[in-house]
Structures are given as structure tokens and as C-alpha cells.
Amino acid sequence: MALSLDEVRRIAVLARLELSPEEEQLFQGQLSAVLDYVAQLEELDVSGVEPMTHALAEAGAAPLRPDELQPSLPPEEAVRAAPAREGTFFKVPRIIE
Amino acid sequence: MSGAGELLDLSLTGLSAALAAGRVSAREATEAALARIEATDGRVGAFLAVTAERARERAAAADARAARGARLGPLDGVPLAVKDLFLTRGVATTAASRILAGFVPPYDAAVVERLEAAGAVLLGKLNLDEFAMGSSNENSAVKPCHNPWDLARTPGGSSGGSAAALAARQAFGTLGTDTGGSIREPAAFCGVVGLKPTYGRVSRYGVVAFASSLDQPGPLGRTVGDAAALLQVIAGRDARDLTSSTRPVDDYGAALEEGARGLTVGVPRAWLAEGVEAGVARRVKEALALYERLGAKLVDVELPHTKYGIAAYYLIAPAEASSNLARYDGVRFGLREGGAGGLKGMYGATRAAGFGAEPKRRIMLGTYALSAGYYDAYYLRAQKVRTLLRRDFERAFERCDVIAGPVTPAVAFRLGEKVADPLAMYLEDVFTVTCNLAALPGLSVPCGLHPEQQLPVGLQLIGRPFDEATLLRAARALEREQGPLPRPAGLEA
Numbered sequence: 269m270a271l272s273l274d275e276v277r278r279i280a281v282l283a284r285l286e287l288s289p290e291e292e293q294l295f296q297g298q299l300s301a302v303l304d305y306v307a308q309l310e311e312l313d314v315s316g317v318e319p320m321t322h323a324l325a326e327a328g329a330a331p332l333r334p335d336e337l338q339p340s341l342p343p344e345e346a347v348r349a350a351p352a353r354e355g356t357f358f359k360v361p362r363i364i365e
Numbered sequence: 366m367s368g369a370g371e372l373l374d375l376s377l378t379g380l381s382a383a384l385a386a387g388r389v390s391a392r393e394a395t396e397a398a399l400a401r402i403e404a405t406d407g408r409v410g411a412f413l414a415v416t417a418e419r420a421r422e423r424a425a426a427a428d429a430r431a432a433r434g435a436r437l438g439p440l441d442g443v444p445l446a447v448k449d450l451f452l453t454r455g456v457a458t459t460a461a462s463r464i465l466a467g468f469v470p471p472y473d474a475a476v477v478e479r480l481e482a483a484g485a486v487l488l489g490k491l492n493l494d495e496f497a498m499g500s501s502n503e504n505s506a507v508k509p510c511h512n513p514w515d516l517a518r519t520p521g522g523s524s525g526g527s528a529a530a531l532a533a534r535q536a537f538g539t540l541g542t543d544t545g546g547s548i549r550e551p552a553a554f555c556g557v558v559g560l561k562p563t564y565g566r567v568s569r570y571g572v573v574a575f576a577s578s579l580d581q582p583g584p585l586g587r588t589v590g591d592a593a594a595l596l597q598v599i600a601g602r603d604a605r606d607l608t609s610s611t612r613p614v615d616d617y618g619a620a621l622e623e624g625a626r627g628l629t630v631g632v633p634r635a636w637l638a639e640g641v642e643a644g645v646a647r648r649v650k651e652a653l654a655l656y657e658r659l660g661a662k663l664v665d666v667e668l669p670h671t672k673y674g675i676a677a678y679y680l681i682a683p684a685e686a687s688s689n690l691a692r693y694d695g696v697r698f699g700l701r702e703g704g705a706g707g708l709k710g711m712y713g714a715t716r717a718a719g720f721g722a723e724p725k726r727r728i729m730l731g732t733y734a735l736s737a738g739y740y741d742a743y744y745l746r747a748q749k750v751r752t753l754l755r756r757d758f759e760r761a762f763e764r765c766d767v768i769a770g771p772v773t774p775a776v777a778f779r780l781g782e783k784v785a786d787p788l789a790m791y792l793e794d795v796f797t798v799t800c801n802l803a804a805l806p807g808l809s810v811p812c813g814l815h816p817e818q819q820l821p822v823g824l825q826l827i828g829r830p831f832d833e834a835t836l837l838r839a840a841r842a843l844e845r846e847q848g849p850l851p852r853p854a855g856l857e858a
Contacts, residue, residue, distance in 0.1 A: 295729055298787050
């Protein structure tokens with residue numbers, strides 16, 4: 269299935285990726301080739317087949333932790349790796365005009 | 366111990382025995398490994414970071430424990446290294462991506478905690494394909510890794526550094542992760558043992574996430590016993606990962622020497638037909654014949670949906686990746702670019718500058734597969750095919766204890782050979798991805814060298830859920846009968 273350049277650009281917006289014109293061209297071709305390949309799944313009759321929603325048969329059956337307050341990362345530690353911070357807050361560009 | 370070379374030739378279990386007997390110290394083993402890394406890694410490129418000071422401190426602590434008679438177990442004092450996808454407190458973790466530049470985690474991954482609690486000496490962090498996305502280690506944003514058997518060839522990916530470091534005798538054991546074959550493929554290419562445990566057997570807490578329903582940490586060793594010793598330590602329930610299993614952990618060492626007699630080995634004949642290079646098929650068939658001589662029974666099994674595995678995988682894995690990699694936005698950690706362009710501009714610019722081509726490709730593919738109007742046609746259908754694949758295996762395991770076949774269609778390919786064609790690269794995983802999609806354990810064990818190319822060939826063994834013990838038993842039987850591979854030639858010249 270061939271993707272148009274507009275579709276590539278729309279996906280990039282959804283994915284929050286700025287692409288260069290060269291990347292748009294490259295991905296248009298490469299993603300189209302992969303989508304052509306995965307189209308073979310249409311050969312299979314999957315009516316009545318449940319999707320595999322859990323990789324582990326017992327998933328969902330594992331005991332949850334007790335709902336109790338536990339120590340976690342102190343705020344100073346949690347923001348230490350941020351590229352910009354103010355006190356114990358993550359600092360981001362202004363979003364309100 | 367007469368010299369560093371002889372020491373480095375020891376397996377993990379051999380070194381452990383020598384440490385326990387006092388024939389060698391953890392300091393000597395650590396210094397030998399660090400010197401080997403220093404001498405060879407300029408050519409191999411297996412390490413992204415060497416934590417020499419920390420390793421020396423840990424080795425000294427292990428020697429002090431030994432002097433007090435308080436040895437912690439088989440990994441105490443043993444120099445190991447881990448893929449740079451595992452968080453390490455106070456040590457940079459990069460996932461081989463520019464977007465994690467400068468990131469120093471405030472906590473350790475569960476498996477790192479377990480290794481260190483067992484006394485292991487961590488030498489450093491190992492090279493990989495960016496965010497574990499790739500089959501050749503060429504997608505590393507830092508540097509490619511080279512195969513010690515032939516430095517012009519790929520070590521496989523994404524845990525290429527984990528396999529190459531072992532083959533280059535730089536470490537006595539390593540950890541990797543396997544999402545679609547990323548432990549087994551590099552293990553096969555580098556002539557070492559790699560085990561992808563059952564999904565849920567090993568905690569994913571503190572592992573940089575790629576595709577959460579497929580990712581699984583696991584061990585690589587120079588011998589089957591080494592892989593078993595590592596798995597013994599890292600396996601088991603971790604309350605911080607709700608998908609980690611509550612099932613008890615087997616005694617993997619006890620299973621090792623039971624031999625192949627009485628095992629039923631399932632052979633999907635289609636895996637040895639079309640598309641498999643003749644030299645690889647020959648070695649795999651010889652291994653199967655050897656099993657028969659050792660008292661195992663071979664039966665044919667059908668896995669009719671295998672051919673759809675790659676297609677399902679390259680919808681499901683990118684879909685999950687597009688979600689997991691949404692967290693890299695320049696706000697909380699790593700790189701930030703384009704702060705002057707407002708918040709959305711910063712997101713787009715950070716991600717454009719931080720991700721390499723393969724993560725971008727997979728994020729785009731996954732976003733598309735999950736987007737309105739395409740979810741049912743792509744993602745949901747792929748998840749249904751996953752059910753069909755799982756059923757194939759369930760039916761096969763009614764007739765056999767393990768399934769055996771090739772790990773890859775060919776031996777290690779040349780660096781650069783498939784870079785321009787992502788689909789060709791994806792097809793490398795044709796025999797490995799089904800195991801992840803069905804959440805089963807899989808193991809790669811060397812089964813000799815390719816008759817012409819003199820490069821390692823891996824035999825893949827796939828088992829029932831949580832039956833890693835039978836995989837290790839079967840692999841050990843083959844290993845014992847075949848003997849070790851010769852030393853890789855690539856570093857000797």
C-alpha cells in the first residue's frame with residue numbers, strides 16, 4: 269500500500285516528529301514497502317479469533333501490591349535528570365500566550 | 366592461574382569455581398577483563414561505557430567477603446557486563462540513542478540489583494541498536510559493534526555488544542534483552558549461548574521499554590552452564606513489574622546434565638527448506654541427527670503461521686514502541702532542542718534531533734497502525750494472528766518437549782550490507798519473532814561453524830512456557846557432545 273507524502277506528514281504530526289523533506293521521501297518509500305509486506309495478513313481468516321491481549325497467560329491474575337503508601341523517589345531526585353528545571357518542577361516553554 | 370590469557374579463557378562457572386577455591390581473586394579476574402577490554406574494544410566496539418572504578422571497588426568487596434568465608438554464590442566476584450538498556454544508578458544509560466544524552470538514572474533495573482546483590486562485578490554498559498531496534502547493532506547512535514569472528518561483519522542485534530563482548534573474552538557473562546530475537550540472533554552470530562526466557566520470567570523493571578508485551582531480559586554466556594547460572598539469579602517475581610510471573614523458579618543447574626535421552630524434539634521441516642542458506646541448514650541437520658544419536662526422538666511438527674510472524678511483529682512491536690517512545694519529549698530527561706518554538710515545537714525538534722532513523726521509522730509505522738481507521742485493519746488483526754501463532758505452538762508441544770531449528774537463515778552478514786533496506790533487515794528475524802509473539806522461551810546454542818565461511822551457526826531451541834530447564838538441558842547435551850568452538854579468528858590477527 270503506497271502512502272502519500274501528505275499521509276507521511278500527517279503521521280509525523282501525530283507522532284510529534286519533525287521530518288526533513290529528505291526523511292519524508294525516504295519514509296514514504298520504506299513505510300510503503302513495509303505496509304505492502306504486512307498486507308499478507310489479509311490472507312488469513314481471523315473471524316472468531318480472539319486477539320492475544322496478554323502475553324502472559326496468568327496476566328491479570330498476579331497479585332497486586334497492597335494499596336499502601338510506600339517511599340518513592342524524592343522530588344529532587346525525580347527532576348534531577350531534567351534538561352531544565354526550577355526547584356522541584358520541570359521547566360517547559362510557555363504554552364499560554 | 367598462570368596468566369591473564371588463561372584466566373580469560375575460563376567460563377563463568379569455571380571462574381566461579383576458581384574463585385571459590387581461592388586459585389584466583391576477583392581483583393585478578395577484574396583486572397584481566399579490564400585489560401582485555403582496553404586492548405581489544407577499539408576494534409570490537411562492544412562497550413559504550415566501562416565502569417572500571419566501580420568494578421574495582423566491587424571486586425575488592427568480593428575478595429573481602431571471600432577472605433571472611435562469606436562468599437555470596439556462583440556470581441560473587443565474577444566480572445559481567447549489561448546491555449545499555451538496563452538502568453544503572455549513577456551510571457549513564459543511553460539505550461544507544463542521542464535522545465538520552467546525559468541521562469543518569471536514579472535507580473537500578475531489577476536485574477542489575479539482583480546481579481549486584483549476588484556479588485557480581487559490573488564492568489560496564491554494552492552496545493546495542495538504538496532502543497533495541499535492529500538486527501545488526503548498526504543502528505547504535507554511538508558506534509557500530511563488530512563481530513569478533515570477522516571484524517567486517519555484524520555481531521547481530523540488538524544485543525550485539527552483549528554477544529561480542531563474550532566472544533572477545535572481555536566479560537564472563539552478559540545480559541541482553543530480546544523483543545524479536547535480540548538475544549538469540551547475536552548469540553548465534555558470535556558463537557555464544559543466548560537465552561530469551563518466557564515472557565514474565567525475568568522482571569522488566571528498569572529496562573528501557575521498546576515493546577512491552579514482547580521485551581524480555583535474558584542471559585548470554587560462553588557456555589550453557591554460564592547462561593543457566595545467570596538466569597538463576599535474575600529470574601523470579603518482582604512486585605514492581607506486574608507482568609512478572611509468580612511461578613517458582615526451577616533449579617536450572619540441576620537440569621543441565623540430564624542428557625538428551627528421552628527428550629522428544631519437534632522439527633518444523635519448513636524451517637529448514639526455503640530461504641535457509643545451505644551451510645546453516647547442514648549444521649542444524651547435523652545437530653538434529655546428533656540428538657537422535659544421544660537418545661532423543663525427532664518428530665515433525667507443523668507451525669503453519671510462522672510465515673506471518675514477521676508481518677504481525679512489525680505491526681505490534683512498532684505500535685507499542687510508538688507509545689513507549691512518546692515519553693522522550695525533552696521535558697523530564699535527556700536531550701532538549703528547540704525550546705524557543707513553544708512546547709509543541711520543542712517536542713518535535715527534540716525528537717527529530719534525538720532519534721535515529723530506525724526509531725523514527727518504527728514510531729511512524731506504529732503511529733499509523735494505531736491511528737483512527739487503521740487500528741482494526743492492522744493492529745487488531747496482528748494481535749489475532751498472534752493468537753494463531755500461539756495455538757500452533759500449543760499443538761506442537763502436545764507432541765514434543767522442545768522445538769529445534771535455525772536461529773537465522775544465514776550466518777553473520779557484512780556491516781553495511783542491509784542498512785539501506787529495512788525490510789531485508791526485518792526478515793533476519795523470521796525464525797525468532799514467533800517465540801516472542803507467543804511468549805515462549807527460546808535459546809540459541811552454537812552448533813558448529815559454517816562449512817565454507819567458518820562462522821558460527823546457532824541452533825534455536827524453543828520450549829513450553831516457563832520450561833527453560835528443558836531448553837538448558839537439551840542445549841547442554843549438544844554442547845557436551847560437540848565440544849567448544851575454536852577461538853574467534855577476528856581478533857587474533
